[in-house]
Amino acid sequence: MKKILLIALSVIVPALSFAQLQLNGAGATFPYVIYSKWFDVYKQKTGIQFNYQSIGSGGGIKQVIEGTVDFGATDGPMKDEQLAEAKAKQNTDVLHIPTVMGAVVVTYNVPELGADLKLTPDVIAGVFLGEITTWNDQRIASLNPGKDCPSKPIIVVHRSDGSGTTFIFVDYLSKVSEQWKSKVGAGTSVNWPIGLGGKGNEGVAGQVKQADGAIGYVELAYAVKNNLPYAQIKNRTGQFVKPSLESVTAAAISEAKAMSADLRVSITNAGGKNSYPISGFTWLLVYKDQKDSQKGKALVDFLHWAVTEGEQYASDLLYAPLPKEVVKKCEEKIRLISYGGKPIK
Amino acid sequence: MTHNESIILPHDRSLRATKREINIGDSVFKNMTKFFALLILLLIVLMTYEMVTRSSLSIEKFGWNFLLRSIWDPVREEYGALPFIYGTLVSSLLALVIALPLSIGIAVFLSELAPLWLERPMSFLVELLAGIPSIVYGLWGFFVMVPWLRSTVEPFLIKYFGSIPLFSGPPYGIGMLAAGLILSIMILPIIASISRDVLRAVPRVQREAALALGSTRWEATRVAISYSRSGIIGATILGLGRALGETMAVTMVIGNRPTISASLLEPGYTMASVLANEFTEATSQMYLSALIEIALVLFVITIIVNSFARIMVWSVTRKTE
Numbered sequence: 049m050k051k052i053l054l055i056a057l058s059v060i061v062p063a064l065s066f067a068q069l070q071l072n073g074a075g076a077t078f079p080y081v082i083y084s085k086w087f088d089v090y091k092q093k094t095g096i097q098f099n100y101q102s103i104g105s106g107g108g109i110k111q112v113i114e115g116t117v118d119f120g121a122t123d124g125p126m127k128d129e130q131l132a133e134a135k136a137k138q139n140t141d142v143l144h145i146p147t148v149m150g151a152v153v154v155t156y157n158v159p160e161l162g163a164d165l166k167l168t169p170d171v172i173a174g175v176f177l178g179e180i181t182t183w184n185d186q187r188i189a190s191l192n193p194g195k196d197c198p199s200k201p202i203i204v205v206h207r208s209d210g211s212g213t214t215f216i217f218v219d220y221l222s223k224v225s226e227q228w229k230s231k232v233g234a235g236t237s238v239n240w241p242i243g244l245g246g247k248g249n250e251g252v253a254g255q256v257k258q259a260d261g262a263i264g265y266v267e268l269a270y271a272v273k274n275n276l277p278y279a280q281i282k283n284r285t286g287q288f289v290k291p292s293l294e295s296v297t298a299a300a301i302s303e304a305k306a307m308s309a310d311l312r313v314s315i316t317n318a319g320g321k322n323s324y325p326i327s328g329f330t331w332l333l334v335y336k337d338q339k340d341s342q343k344g345k346a347l348v349d350f351l352h353w354a355v356t357e358g359e360q361y362a363s364d365l366l367y368a369p370l371p372k373e374v375v376k377k378c379e380e381k382i383r384l385i386s387y388g389g390k391p392i393k
Numbered sequence: 394m395t396h397n398e399s400i401i402l403p404h405d406r407s408l409r410a411t412k413r414e415i416n417i418g419d420s421v422f423k424n425m426t427k428f429f430a431l432l433i434l435l436l437i438v439l440m441t442y443e444m445v446t447r448s449s450l451s452i453e454k455f456g457w458n459f460l461l462r463s464i465w466d467p468v469r470e471e472y473g474a475l476p477f478i479y480g481t482l483v484s485s486l487l488a489l490v491i492a493l494p495l496s497i498g499i500a501v502f503l504s505e506l507a508p509l510w511l512e513r514p515m516s517f518l519v520e521l522l523a524g525i526p527s528i529v530y531g532l533w534g535f536f537v538m539v540p541w542l543r544s545t546v547e548p549f550l551i552k553y554f555g556s557i558p559l560f561s562g563p564p565y566g567i568g569m570l571a572a573g574l575i576l577s578i579m580i581l582p583i584i585a586s587i588s589r590d591v592l593r594a595v596p597r598v599q600r601e602a603a604l605a606l607g608s609t610r611w612e613a614t615r616v617a618i619s620y621s622r623s624g625i626i627g628a629t630i631l632g633l634g635r636a637l638g639e640t641m642a643v644t645m646v647i648g649n650r651p652t653i654s655a656s657l658l659e660p661g662y663t664m665a666s667v668l669a670n671e672f673t674e675a676t677s678q679m680y681l682s683a684l685i686e687i688a689l690v691l692f693v694i695t696i697i698v699n700s701f702a703r704i705m706v707w708s709v710t711r712k713t714e
Contacts, residue, residue, distance in 0.1 A: 106674030130676065201563055208649035208666075210467075210674025232468065236674050239466035244567055244660050245649025247670060258540055259565065 069346050074101040075108020075121030076212050077248075078267060079330045082148055082365050083121065086350075086358045093353075096346050105212040106236055112333045113137055118343055120333035123150075123212020124219075124236050125312035140337035143385065144311045145351055145378055146329040148359070148367040149300055151268040151291040152217045153278035153326070157256050158183055160198045163277040166191045166288050169224035169317075169325070172281070175202055175263060176221065177228060178242035183261060198261075205255045205264035208245025210237040216328035217265045220316035224325075265326075268296075269366040283325040284317055291324045296368035299323035304373035311381060327368070337386055344387045351382045441692070448686035450679055459686060465651045465667075467675075472683035474690055476651040480569070480661040481691065484643060485636040487573030487657070492581045493629060499581070500588035500625075501614055516589065523582035531645035534575040539566040539646055542574075547658055558655040565648065570657040572647040576639055580632035587631065591624030592617055623706045630702040637695055640665040664691040 080102040087098040103111075105122035112120035113134045125144055126134070134142045154172060156165060161183070171187050174180040180187060184197040207214045215236045222229040232238050246252040249270045256264040256276065268291050271278045280288040289295050302320030307313045317325050332351070338344030355378045359369035370378065385392055445452075451459065451472065462473025499519065503512050543566025554560040595617045603613040618625070648660020649670060664687050675681045 104673045106676045109676055203563075203565065208644070209670040210676075235468040236676070237467040237671055237680075239464070239468065240650075243650070244565065245662075245670070247644060247649070251645070254535065255567065259543070259567075 068095060068097060069342060070097045070099065071118040071343055071346060072099045072101075073108075073119040073121060073332075074103050074111045074117050075333070076105040076123045076330055077102040078123050078150055078212055079121060079148060079367070081269075082358075082362060082367050085361050085365060086354055089358075089361070090350055090353060094349075096350070098350070104210065105215070106210050108333065112142060112335075119335075119347060121147075121330065122333060123328060123330045124215035125314075125331060126333065138335060140335045143334050143336050143381055144331040145334060145355070145381055146311055146331050146370060146374060147354060148362050148369065149296050149315075149327055149329050150216075150367060151296045151324055151327050152213055152220075152265050153268050153271045153291045154263065154265055154281065155253070155256055155271050155276040155278045156263045157259060157276075158198065158200065158261055161192070161195050161277075164290065165195070165277070165279045166282070167279045168282045169221075173221050173225035173228045176204060176206070176241070176243070177225075177231065178204070200261035203259050203262040204240075204243030205246055205252050205259075205262050206240050206243045207249075207252060208247050211248075212236065212328070212330065213249060213265065213267055214238065216314075216316060217326060219314050219328075220326045223317045268292075272366060281325055283323050284319050285321050285323075287321055289322060289324045291326070293363055293366070293368040295322055295324035296327040297371055299325070299327040300329070300368070300374055301371045304371060304377070307374070307377060311377060334385060336384060337389075338392065339387075341387045341392075344385065344392050348382060348385050348392045351385075352379065355379065355382075441689075444685055444689040444692065448682050448689055450682035451686045452682075454679070455683075459683075460690065463651070463653060467671075467677075467680050470677065470679050472680075472686075474664070474687050476653050477662055477664040477667055477687060478690065478694070479653045480572075480647070480651075481637060481663040481665070481694070484569060484572040484576055484647065484661065484663055485633060487569070488576030488580055488636045489629065489633055491573065491577035492584060492632065495577075496581050496584035496628075496632075497588055497618070497625065499585040500592055501618070503585075503589045504592040505610075505614055505617070516586070519582050519589075520586050521582075522578070523586065527579070527639060528641045530575055530579055530642040534571065534642060534646045538575065539571055542566045542571055546570075550658070559657055562654075562656045562658040564658065565660065567646055567648045567660060568658050569647065569661045572643045572661065572663070573657070575642050575646055576636045579639060579642060580636050583635060584625075584628045584632040587628035588621075588625050591621040591628070594624075595620050622709050626702065626706050626709065630699060630706075633698060633702070634695060637698065638665055638691070640669045644669055664688075664694075 080100070083100050087100060091097055100121070105124050108120035108122050109126055109130055111117045113130060115138045126142065131142055154167060167188070168191060171180060171191065174187065180202065182199055182201055184199045189197045215234065218232065218234045218238050222234045232241065244255060246255045246264070249266045252264045253266050253270050253274050253276060256262040257274065266276070278291060280290045283289050298320055299315050299318035302323050303313060303315045303318045313329070315327050315329065318327065334347060334351070338347065355370060355375050359375070362369040383391055455462070455472065459472065459474055460478065461475055463475045464471050464473045465476070466472070503516055507515065543564050547564035547566065547570070550560045551564060599620055600613050600617055603616040608616070643663050644666035647663065647666060649662055649666060650660040651662045651667070652659065668684055668688055672684055675684055
């Protein structure tokens, strides 16, 4: 009797574990918090397990190209050469599915200035290019007449590691400053003209918090959680906008109509009265032609769930949820995912 | 002689026969240890081969200029390793300059001057310092040492020595000085504990002879130190080796800025730090290849420094013989 039971168990248990599907992904650190929440909730709902390693956007892109993961995640969209390389190595296109949005805020540590410093694109570019070197520079003082600007030197802090946060920030600077575009350019890692390098959002936030007179850029969530003051930035329409989930969503709404077909759009320097200019999407990278029908189906179902029901968890975790217009485009994209030539329903 | 051999020969054969049976274990042991030693050599050869092939793109494009250029631009794909080489060498040298006199002082105190009830716990504490993980040093350095440097030490240096280019610039706190200081704390226990052991191993006869000739305590200690010169140099090499490769502690306090500047108060960048910071996000082949070339350069510099130190030890011990 025991023998039969043992044999039965040894057949059923592995079978059960086979039935529990597991998908592996890797990529950006920025959306790690909400992806963890989504994977957790989804597992309780369906039993399908998603594993995610937050190794960074560049790492995610690399693994998608090499085919070692089922999906990737990135804050900076893949370049054309990278897409071509992925296509050559994996025999399939890679789709970009936007999931949530975030903002990059300019944070500073100057007690005399208090909160809500007003800055314009030229001033930010000037500071990070090393042209504006003291806090009482005329260009800063004229924007903030009610504030007492001290004569302290500006200590610039940027990221020392490659990052999607950096990408969003320098992408914005390249759009608003010709000088920045020609001198530095955009990428996940750039040749900063000036400043100290901190590792990770934590490193930059830590250095800004410690050094009197420091200025740096971090994700909105980090600034809020660390009680750091951050600047209001003048957007394309001339309004000074405070970074918040609403102003980020506004930026996405105004850029949604002009989004390119492959959804690899940058929403920095967005039009629209209430748009926060340094906003960005974060994407999930999925193969268009799936190699495994079970995994493909699981992925498609999860993506549909994430961009519709998953968005309700975003605001509590300080991510801006996708606006309806973008969700519609996402769903169209998700319907393109196929297995064996036929789209997965 | 031949007479003896002809007598021994028949016995010899039977002896030889028994010796062969006993020797199988010996030969297995010999070959196994030979294999392990060769394995290490093979590992080094394989590592070098891997690094050279994977950095071939960058070597082809930049050639020797890579070691002389100061630019690091991932957007325009222009790379040069000079600031990193400078940063690694300067921070390690600074660490050595600070740590060496302190370590020898500690070693002398522990081996000669400390009473037994104090020597044991102090030795234990010094060795404990060596076991603290690098990232813990980094965090302590960032949250405790750097603010102290920024508020107290650096303004002091700027006020009194600011005219020397070595101490000019704003007091960031973070920078080459912070990196050198934290490295010196990290290599101090290595040099101190090995030097202490080496000093202890000096035969009493040497010390007693010096004292008998009328030397003071300090002069007798000097005799002991010069006797154990090669051991102390060996300890220094080990410490320097750790300082050259140290990553996490340095990257948190050095400022991560690829520049070469005369001032110790300015930020810098080391080879190990840039690898730790940028490796995972290096997406393009050329970027990755440049980073691996930096790893290769670090590897070669470590070998050169170690070989140079070995030659020094050899020349020092040669003189005493």
